[in-house]
Amino acid sequence: MKSKVNAIWPPILLAALFLLAWQALVVIQDLKPYLLPAPSLIFTTFITNLSLMLETGLYTATTAVLGLLLGTVLGIVLAMVAQRFFVFRNLMIPVAAGIAAVPIVALTPILNNMFDITSRTPRVLITAIVVFFPIFVNVYRGLTEVPNVQLELMRSLSATPRTVTRVLRIPNALPFFFTGLKVAAPLAVIAALVAEYFGGPQEGLGSKIASSAANTAYGRAWAYVVVAIIVGLAFYLITLLLERVTTPWAGRSRSA
Amino acid sequence: MSTLAVHAEGVWKIFNEGANNEVTALSDVSIDVGKGEFVSLIGPSGCGKSTLLRVIADLIPPTRGSVSVAGVTPHEAREKHQYGMAFQQAALLDWRTVRRNVELPLELAGWDKDKRKARALELLEMVQLQDFADHRPWELSGGMQQRVAIARSLATDPEILLMDEPFGALDEMTRERMQNELLRISKATGTSVVFVTHSIPEAVYLSNRVVVMSPRPGRITHVVAVDLGERNEDTRESDAFYDSVTAVREALRGRATPVGEGGARLAETS
Ligand SMILES: Nc1ncnc2c1ncn2[C@@H]1O[C@H](COP(=O)(O)OP(=O)(O)O)[C@@H](O)[C@H]1O
Ligand SMILES: [Mg+2]
Numbered sequence: 001m002k003s004k005v006n007a008i009w010p011p012i013l014l015a016a017l018f019l020l021a022w023q024a025l026v027v028i029q030d031l032k033p034y035l036l037p038a039p040s041l042i043f044t045t046f047i048t049n050l051s052l053m054l055e056t057g058l059y060t061a062t063t064a065v066l067g068l069l070l071g072t073v074l075g076i077v078l079a080m081v082a083q084r085f086f087v088f089r090n091l092m093i094p095v096a097a098g099i100a101a102v103p104i105v106a107l108t109p110i111l112n113n114m115f116d117i118t119s120r121t122p123r124v125l126i127t128a129i130v131v132f133f134p135i136f137v138n139v140y141r142g143l144t145e146v147p148n149v150q151l152e153l154m155r156s157l158s159a160t161p162r163t164v165t166r167v168l169r170i171p172n173a174l175p176f177f178f179t180g181l182k183v184a185a186p187l188a189v190i191a192a193l194v195a196e197y198f199g200g201p202q203e204g205l206g207s208k209i210a211s212s213a214a215n216t217a218y219g220r221a222w223a224y225v226v227v228a229i230i231v232g233l234a235f236y237l238i239t240l241l242l243e244r245v246t247t248p249w250a251g252r253s254r255s256a
Numbered sequence: 257m258s259t260l261a262v263h264a265e266g267v268w269k270i271f272n273e274g275a276n277n278e279v280t281a282l283s284d285v286s287i288d289v290g291k292g293e294f295v296s297l298i299g300p301s302g303c304g305k306s307t308l309l310r311v312i313a314d315l316i317p318p319t320r321g322s323v324s325v326a327g328v329t330p331h332e333a334r335e336k337h338q339y340g341m342a343f344q345q346a347a348l349l350d351w352r353t354v355r356r357n358v359e360l361p362l363e364l365a366g367w368d369k370d371k372r373k374a375r376a377l378e379l380l381e382m383v384q385l386q387d388f389a390d391h392r393p394w395e396l397s398g399g400m401q402q403r404v405a406i407a408r409s410l411a412t413d414p415e416i417l418l419m420d421e422p423f424g425a426l427d428e429m430t431r432e433r434m435q436n437e438l439l440r441i442s443k444a445t446g447t448s449v450v451f452v453t454h455s456i457p458e459a460v461y462l463s464n465r466v467v468v469m470s471p472r473p474g475r476i477t478h479v480v481a482v483d484l485g486e487r488n489e490d491t492r493e494s495d496a497f498y499d500s501v502t503a504v505r506e507a508l509r510g511r512a513t514p515v516g517e518g519g520a521r522l523a524e525t526s
Contacts, residue, residue: 149347152315156341156418157364158334167360171351249350249392 033218045219046226057227060204063120063192064235067127068185074128075135075180083143083169084161093140100133104191108198123195123204130191131184138180142173175250178243185235193228205231260327261416261448262289262312267321269307269474280473281307282318287467287476291415294442294449296459296466298504304474305452306420312450313341313418326415337365339416340409340447344424346401348393354404355380355389361411379407382441399430406438410445417442417449424454432492435461439487456508460484460500461492468507478507 019039025031026038033041046053082092104126111122146168154164196206205228212221243250269282281304289295297305311318314330325333333339340361348357355376362372380386383403385396393401402422409417423431439462442449453459459466460482468478482500484491491497 147345147347149343149345150349152310152343153341153347155315156313156334156339157361158337159364163364167364168349171349174351247351249394 034216037219037222041219042222042226046223049220049223053223053227056203056205056208056224057231060189060192060196060206060228061231061234063123063195063204064127064188064231066120066124067192068131068188068235070124071128071131071184071188072135072181075132076139076177079136079139079143079173080165082140084165096133096136099129102129104130104194105198108195112199117199118201120201122200123192126195127188127191131188134180134183134187135177136180138176139173142176143169145176146172174247175243178239178247178250181239182236182243185239186232189228189232189235259291260288261291261293261325262287262450263324264288264308264312265322267308267311267323268319269304269311269316270319273319282311283473283475285321285474285476289416289448289450292446292448293465294439294451294463296451296453296463297469298453298456298459298466299469299474299508300471301454302474303469303471305469307474308469309418309420309450309452313339333416337361337412338414339418340412340414342402342405342409342417342419342422344421346393346398346405348401348404348408350393352393353389354385354391354393354396357393357404358408358411361408365412375411376407379410380404382410383407383437399426399434402426402434403437406434406441410441410447413445415448417447417451419449420452421454422451423458431458436487438462456501456504457492457497460497460504461487466500466504466507468504470508470510477510480504480507 022036023039026036031038078092078096082089107129108122108126111125115121143165150168150172151164154168159167193204193206193209196204197210201207202211205224209221209224209228212218212224264285264287267282267285268280271277271279271281285304285308287295287308297308299305307316310316311323312325312330314325314334323330326338328336328338348354349360352360355373358376358379359372362375367375377386377389380389383406385400385403385407388396388400393404396404402425406422409419423434426434435458438449441447449462451459451462453462461484463482466480466482467476468480469475470477480500480503484494484496484500
């Protein structure tokens with residue numbers, strides 16, 4: 001426990017030093033805000049516009065959560081299908097890789113045209129596409145990389161494939177799922193934000209960063225960036241917490 | 257045949273038959289295990305001990321030959337939970353408590369919750385782990401984990417125990433304690449045991465008969481009958497024990513008289 005507390009201080013100290021150096025650089029070199037605004041300016045902008053900041057962050061976070069849910073459900077379901085049905089296995093993996101290679105930047109304007117201009121749907125879909133791949137790959141590995149001896153044990157007990165999935169494969173896949181989710185959750189925030197750059201409703205962090213920068217409100221643009229970082233970190237930390245609670249055995253020496 | 261726990265006749269197992277990586281893991285193996293009998297399989301790595309055990313357990317089909325387990329086909333015996341199995345690795349499920357690991361076979365056999373809990377606690381008491389029922393497997397030592405695995409293999413009160421080097425990963429002290437425990441349990445429950453091991457003293461100490469196998473192709477070369485009576489602290493130091501150890505060692509070196517046609521039949525030992 002003590003080492004955990006000690007592990008918190010170095011990064012905080014480093015961040016503080018970094019911000020100090022940044023502030024000093026801006027003041028001493030007299031940098032213009034469009035080049036680099038001072039942390040103090042970003043901070044005051046953040047505080048004075050707090051409710052707007054939260055509202056904007058919440059919009060993007062909501063898009064990210066919806067896309068994360070959709071992509072996660074799709075990833076899990078397709079991984080289970082791929083594990084269970086041999087014919088799908090060789091089909092699904094190239095398809096999943098293909099989905100991972102979709103250029104979301106190019107796809108966003110197309111999806112925007114397909115849906116209502118005020119709709120959040122294209123952004124959710126983009127996020128889901130980005131989320132799908134890390135979830136699918138990790139869950140598929142978790143469902144299939146089961147120790148052989150445990151599979152033999154299940155067979156010796158005459159377990160049906162469905163029972164093996166329930167009793168063995170799904171719990172075995174849980175730590176793998178969280179490995180995927182730890183990648184997917186912050187990625188969902190980035191995808192939701194990037195999708196906002198390409199048209200659609202003028203809401204969310206992506207839109208606001210773009211419009212603030214266009215209106216030479218650099219302090220505000222950077223304040224939104226700070227919000228984006230906070231949202232991304234929050235997603236990651238929540239995932240970490242969920243992992244601790246639901247898979248306490250992960251990372252323990254396997255008894256198998 | 258209904259008096260036999262295991263009856264195997266002319267069993268062959270050829271992996272990748274016809275391909276250039278063909279392996280004859282079992283060649284014309286015949287073996288009978290009587291009810292309540294303790295039989296060990298011993299031999300160098302790759303001589304087909306695990307393969308024979310897995311054919312008996314219906315984990316893999318034999319290429320040729322016939323096998324019956326508790327008077328029925330291995331498939332039926334497996335479906336009816338008539339044998340319990342333990343491996344070198346305890347193969348416990350990390351996400352279940354110790355008690356819920358022991359309950360697993362009962363769960364799959366459709367027992368209701370209260371009955372299987374009571375049975376699991378009874379089994380944990382038998383392997384002296386009742387205080388660890390609510391622990392997780394990773395909190396236990398290797399020897400304790402293996403005891404849990406043995407308790408699990410006994411859960412449905414099977415007629416036969418199939419064990420593949422279950423004590424192979426344990427230190428010598430733990431191992432001897434586990435051997436005594438296994439003997440006590442198998443005697444108390446009247447269970448027949450087929451036990452794979454690398455250790456000559458272990459095979460001799462535990463068994464009524466030691467079946468010696470040799471590789472390429474995997475086959476039974478000798479069957480050594482062991483008659484040490486009731487085992488106790490002095491057994492391991494007795495002359496009879498050393499004589500049997502020597503007999504098995506000689507057999508492994510291929511010096512003793514090999515078994516004749518018909519393989520490891522019961523008749524030859526009595
Ligand atoms: N699934 C398999 N496919 C191909 N060869 C196998 C397979 N299982 C075992 N073998 C081979 O069969 C032989 C006997 O193996 P095994 O029964 O595991 O030996 P033992 O348990 O006595 O060490 C070995 O040569 C091994 O490589
Ligand atoms: Mg083996």
